[in-house]
Amino acid sequence: MNRIWAIIERDLRRFRRSPTLIIVSMIMPLVQLVVLGNAFGGKIKNLKVGVVDQDHGVPAVKLKEMFQAVAANARTFDTIPYTDQATALRDLREGRINGVLNIPPNFSRETLAGASPRIALVEDNTDQFSATALEGTLNQLLVPYNSKSIQPRLTPNATLSIVEIYPYVPYIQFLLPGTIVLAIFVSAMIGGGIIYIDDKARGLHEGYLVTPIRKLELIMGFNLSGAIKAVIAGLVLVTCGSIIAGIPDPLNILRLARLLIVVMATALALISMMFLLMVRVNDPLVPRAIFGVLNTVLFFPSGAVYPTQSFPAWMKVITTVDPMTYAVHGFKELILKKTGLLAISYDIAYLLGFAVLTMAAATLLFRRTL
Amino acid sequence: MFDVEVEKLTKCFGDFCAVDALTFNVEHGEIFGLLGPNGAGKSTLIRMLTTLVPPTSGTGRIFGFDIVHDANKVRQSIGVIPQAMTSDLDLTAEENMSIFAKLYSIPRDKRRRTIRELLKAVDLEQWADKPVKMFSGGMRRRLEIARGLVHEPKIFFLDEPTTGLDPVSRVAVWEMLSRLKRERDLTILVTTHYMDEADKLCDRIAIVDHGKLVALDSPLKLKASIPGKNILEVSFSEIPPGWENVLKALPEVAEVKGEDHVFRISSNNGPRTTTELLESARAAGVTVTSLSVQSTTLDDVFVHYTGHQLRDALQAPPASSSPFMLPHR
Numbered sequence: 001m002n003r004i005w006a007i008i009e010r011d012l013r014r015f016r017r018s019p020t021l022i023i024v025s026m027i028m029p030l031v032q033l034v035v036l037g038n039a040f041g042g043k044i045k046n047l048k049v050g051v052v053d054q055d056h057g058v059p060a061v062k063l064k065e066m067f068q069a070v071a072a073n074a075r076t077f078d079t080i081p082y083t084d085q086a087t088a089l090r091d092l093r094e095g096r097i098n099g100v101l102n103i104p105p106n107f108s109r110e111t112l113a114g115a116s117p118r119i120a121l122v123e124d125n126t127d128q129f130s131a132t133a134l135e136g137t138l139n140q141l142l143v144p145y146n147s148k149s150i151q152p153r154l155t156p157n158a159t160l161s162i163v164e165i166y167p168y169v170p171y172i173q174f175l176l177p178g179t180i181v182l183a184i185f186v187s188a189m190i191g192g193g194i195i196y197i198d199d200k201a202r203g204l205h206e207g208y209l210v211t212p213i214r215k216l217e218l219i220m221g222f223n224l225s226g227a228i229k230a231v232i233a234g235l236v237l238v239t240c241g242s243i244i245a246g247i248p249d250p251l252n253i254l255r256l257a258r259l260l261i262v263v264m265a266t267a268l269a270l271i272s273m274m275f276l277l278m279v280r281v282n283d284p285l286v287p288r289a290i291f292g293v294l295n296t297v298l299f300f301p302s303g304a305v306y307p308t309q310s311f312p313a314w315m316k317v318i319t320t321v322d323p324m325t326y327a328v329h330g331f332k333e334l335i336l337k338k339t340g341l342l343a344i345s346y347d348i349a350y351l352l353g354f355a356v357l358t359m360a361a362a363t364l365l366f367r368r369t370l
Numbered sequence: 371m372f373d374v375e376v377e378k379l380t381k382c383f384g385d386f387c388a389v390d391a392l393t394f395n396v397e398h399g400e401i402f403g404l405l406g407p408n409g410a411g412k413s414t415l416i417r418m419l420t421t422l423v424p425p426t427s428g429t430g431r432i433f434g435f436d437i438v439h440d441a442n443k444v445r446q447s448i449g450v451i452p453q454a455m456t457s458d459l460d461l462t463a464e465e466n467m468s469i470f471a472k473l474y475s476i477p478r479d480k481r482r483r484t485i486r487e488l489l490k491a492v493d494l495e496q497w498a499d500k501p502v503k504m505f506s507g508g509m510r511r512r513l514e515i516a517r518g519l520v521h522e523p524k525i526f527f528l529d530e531p532t533t534g535l536d537p538v539s540r541v542a543v544w545e546m547l548s549r550l551k552r553e554r555d556l557t558i559l560v561t562t563h564y565m566d567e568a569d570k571l572c573d574r575i576a577i578v579d580h581g582k583l584v585a586l587d588s589p590l591k592l593k594a595s596i597p598g599k600n601i602l603e604v605s606f607s608e609i610p611p612g613w614e615n616v617l618k619a620l621p622e623v624a625e626v627k628g629e630d631h632v633f634r635i636s637s638n639n640g641p642r643t644t645t646e647l648l649e650s651a652r653a654a655g656v657t658v659t660s661l662s663v664q665s666t667t668l669d670d671v672f673v674h675y676t677g678h679q680l681r682d683a684l685q686a687p688p689a690s691s692s693p694f695m696l697p698h699r
Contacts, residue, residue, distance in 0.1 A: 002472055002475055003472065003473050003475065005472065006469050006470075006472035006473050007473075009469060009472070010458065010461070010465075010469045013460070013461055013465060014458060014460045014461065017460035017461070017501070018460055202454065202456070203452055203453075203454030203455075203456045204456050204458075206422060206452045206454070206456060207452065207456040207470070208473065209421075209422055210420050210421065210422060210445060210448070210450040210452075211445060211470065211473040211474055212442045212445040212446045212474065213473055369421070369422055369423055369424050370417060370422045370423055
C-alpha cells in the first residue's frame, strides 16, 4: 500500500510543480464548449429571400405583406423584391440570396376562382439548416393565409399538443455533459498516455522496476494518480462549465456530490482503458499519434454532440461499448434533468465494471522486465 | 559463497547475442569493473543481474538468490544506478530520495535519518530542498548514487556512472564511490569505458568484447600479463628493407607491430631498447621522426586481448521496437 502511495505522491508532486499539461487539458474542452455551444443550435435569422411577383393582384399583395411581417418581427428572413425571375435565380446561384419565392401570374385569378393556387420556393439546398428553417417558416405562414375568415362551427381536425417536461435546454447545455467527459478524457490521455510513455522512454520506470515493488502495486499507483488528475480536470469542468453554460443553481452541493461520483467512475474507466492501450507501448510518438483518432472514435459516437438514435448500425456497436456513452448519459441525467443516482446506477455500474476489466487485462499484459 | 555468481549467462536478441555465455564471480568487498566498448554487452549484463532483462540461458545469483526465480529477494538486496539519469527534475533532492525509500518500505523515522546521512555522504546536504533541475550533471549523478543506497544494500550496480560528466565531476564520483565502499562495506559492480578510471579504482577488471569475456584479473596482473613492460611508439622517415627484423633483434624486445612508418614495440626494458634503437637508426642512416616511451596501460591490455582499439559496435536492439519505426537496412 505504501508503495502505491509513493508512486501517487511522486506523480502529484510533479503535477503540482508543473501543472501546465493538465491545465491545457481543461482549456481545450472549455474552449470547445463556448465555441461549439454557440456555433450550433441557435435560431437562424436574416436569411435573404428574393420575391418575384408576376401577379400584382390583391391576394399576392396580401401574401407579400405577411412576408414583410415575418421580416420585421421574427426576422427569419428579409425579403428583397425582384422584377424578373432570371435575375433572382442568378443571384440565388451566385450565393447573394438564400431562396427565391415566386408568385406566378395567375395566382390572384386562381385564388378568387376558389382553385388551389401555387407559389414556388426555389431554395439553396446545399445548406440544409437554412433550407429547413425557410421551409418551416413559409409553411407556418401559409396556415393563417389559408384559413377562411369565417370558421365552420366545428373543426374536425386532430391537433397535437406538446408538453415539455423540462425547461428549454439550449445547445450549449446539451453539449456540457460531453465537454466534461472530454476534459476527463484529455487528462487521461495526457496523464495516462503521453506522460506515462515519456517517463518510460526516459528510463524513469527502470528506477521503479529495480525495486521490490509488485506488478499490481505499480499499475494501481499509475492508475490512481492518473485518475486523481482526471478527477480534478472533471470537477473544474463540472463547476466552470455549468456556470458558462448557464445551468440554474450550478453550485448545488448535493448535485455536485452526485456529479463527483460520476466524475470518479468516468476517470477510472478512461484511465484504465488508456493504460491498457499503452501497456506494451515504448515509443513516445504512439500516444500522440492515436490521440486524435481515439478522441473521434470515442467522443462522437457517445451521443455527446448528436442523438445516438440517428447513428448507422455499425456506429451503434461502438456506442454500446464506448464508456463515454455511459458517462455522457450519467452527466445528462444529473445536469439537465436533475435526477438522483438511482436513475444512473446502470451507467455507474458499467463504468466501474469497464475499469475493473481493463485494469485486469492491463495487469496481465504488463511486463515487469524491460 | 561469492556475492555475485554468473554462470554461462547468455542474452540473445534473435541471432544477435549481446551477452554470450559469460562466467565469473565477484567477491565480497571488491570493486569489480566491466570494461568494454559501447555495444560490448555490459549494460545488458547489468540489466540481467538487476532483474530488468530475463536471460536467454545460464544462471546468475546475487547473495545466492537466483536472478530469475528469486527476483524480488535480489531486488531487495541490490542498489542500482541505471545508465540514464532517472531522478525527477521537478522534485527536490530529498523528495527524490524519500519516494524511493517508500518504494523500499523503509519506516518513517528511519527514512528521514538515512536520507540526511546519505545526502551528507554525497555532499548534497545543503541542496536537499532544492529542485533537481537546478543541479549539474555531477550533482545529479551523486544524488542518484545516494538514492541507490537508501535501503542500505550490500551490493551496488552502476552502469557507466561517469559517462557524460566533466573530468572534475568524474573524479568526484569515483572518490565518493571508493569512500562509500569503505564506509558501508559494499561490493560494487561497475561498467565503464574509461580505461584510466578502471585502472585506478577497480580491484578486478573483466574485459568484455562482443558479449564474451576476454580477460579477467586485477589491473596490475592484467598489465603484467601482456608482453613487455614499456611500449615504444616510434616512426621513421623511411623504412629500409628488413627493418622490422632489425627492430625485433634489439635487446629486451618482446613484440613488434608495424603499420606504415609507425612501429609499436613492447619492451621489457624501455630505456635500454630506446638507446639501442637510436644507435641502430643512426647506423642505418634512418631518421627517427617521433618517439614515445610509456608504461603499459589498460589500453594496451585491451588492444592485446581484443585485437582492436575501443571502438563503436552495434547496440543490442531495444526490447520491443516500435511499430511506427521502419527497420534500418
